[in-house]
Amino acid sequence: MFKKKRLAVAITVFWILLIYIITGLAWWFIALQDANREITAHQLEQLKPDDAQYALRRQAILSEEKKKTARNIGEGSTYLGLILLGAIFVYREVRRTIRLQLQQQNFMMAVTHELKTPIAVTKLNLETMLKHRLDETRQQKMIQAALQETNRLDTLATNILVASQLEGEYVQSKESLDLSAIVSHSMQDFRHRFPERHWEQRIEPEVVILGDALLLQLLINNLIENALKYSPKEGVVTVSLERRGRSISLAVADQGQGIPDDEKKKIFDKFYRTGQEATRRTKGTGLGLYLCRKIAEDHDATLKVADNSPVGSIFTVIF
Incomplete structure (x- = not known):
């Protein structure tokens, strides 16, 4: 709330200053025009009607007045245009900077939550197993929960690290890859980690692509993670990979509330994350889809989202 008030105050001050500058420019133009008219009137008063050159001199004075008026209009328009261009640039940069600060603040809040929750769950499960003699079934459940939370930590750390590297000097190792095998491996891993969820896959075999194995794996995992986060437990997550002429389509569909x-x-x-950070129930940091788009662009691909039928969303990567 404090940040939003700062943004509102900054925008208000900006508009006040802009209006003040434009008003000053208008006053300057009016003052010059008044002075121009006074000079013209004074020069016309100095003319003698019986002078043989009266008509020519009068025409010359009026012509000079028009030239000065045109010059004032031209200079005023130029200054006004420069002021407006500068104002638009400053306004956009200030809003972008403040909004980036707000997003970074939300990111830090989300990261803090994402770090503390899996650590707390894993610690509690391990302490419970140490203090109590549990049956084999309960032990397996606690170990499985601890592993899932550890995977969350690993995904979070990977996303932050790769996001930083992609904006820096990350060197991609482009090589010929079996994308079908990468997608299948990801699906197998998610089925093992979330056996209670409903899955559907349509993976065309031997789809080969030139790319970075680590980044493509991260792209696929983030899209599937996103589908899991925003889908109900009874909803189906569908992953498909197919050739479409000279292109390759990778799609992940969920049955959530849609976007x-x-x-x-x-x-x-x-x-960026939708909604308020304090009331948001879904897990995440706002880096997953950003990384997906960045990785897709680095592989000369496009990432788009569309509505699923009857509910949900479909994220499609076209290589």
């Missing part, structure tokens, strides 16, 4: 049209472009921005 409003005005949010479809924003969700790929860095740190």
Whole structure:
């Protein structure tokens, strides 16, 4: 709330200063025009009607007045244009900077939560197993829960590290890869980690692509993680891979609440998450879809989102 008030105050001050500058420019133009008219009137008063050159001199004075008026209009328009261009640039940069600060603040809150929760769950499970003699079934459940939380930590650390590297000097190792095998391996891993969820896969075999194995694996995992987060437990997560002429289509569909049209472009921005951080129930940091878009672009691919039928979303990568 404090950050939003700062943004509102900054925008208000900006508009006040801009209006003040434009008002000053208008006053300057009016003052010059008044002075121009006074000089013209004074020069016309100095003319003698009986002078043989009266008409020519009068025409020359009026012509000079028009030239000065045109010059004032031209200079005023130039200054006004420069002021407006500068104002638009400053306004956009200030809003972008403040909003980035807000997103970074939300990111830090989300990261803190994402770090503390799996650590607390894993610690509690291990302490319980140490203090109590549990049957084999309960032990397996606790170990499975601890492993899932550890995987969350690993995914979080990988996302943060790769996001930093992709904006720096990350060197991609492009090589010929069996994308079908990578997707199948990811699906096998998620089925093992979330056996209670409902899965559907349509993976065309031997789909070969030129790319970075680590980044493509991260792209696939983040898309599937995103589908799991925003789908009900009874919903089906569908992963498909197929050739479409000279292109390759990788799609991940969920049966969640879907994404409003005005949010479809924003969700790929860095740190962006829909809703308020304090009331948001889903896990995440706002880096997953940003990384997916970045990785897709680095592989000359496009990532888009569309509505699923009857409910949910479909994220599609076209290579």
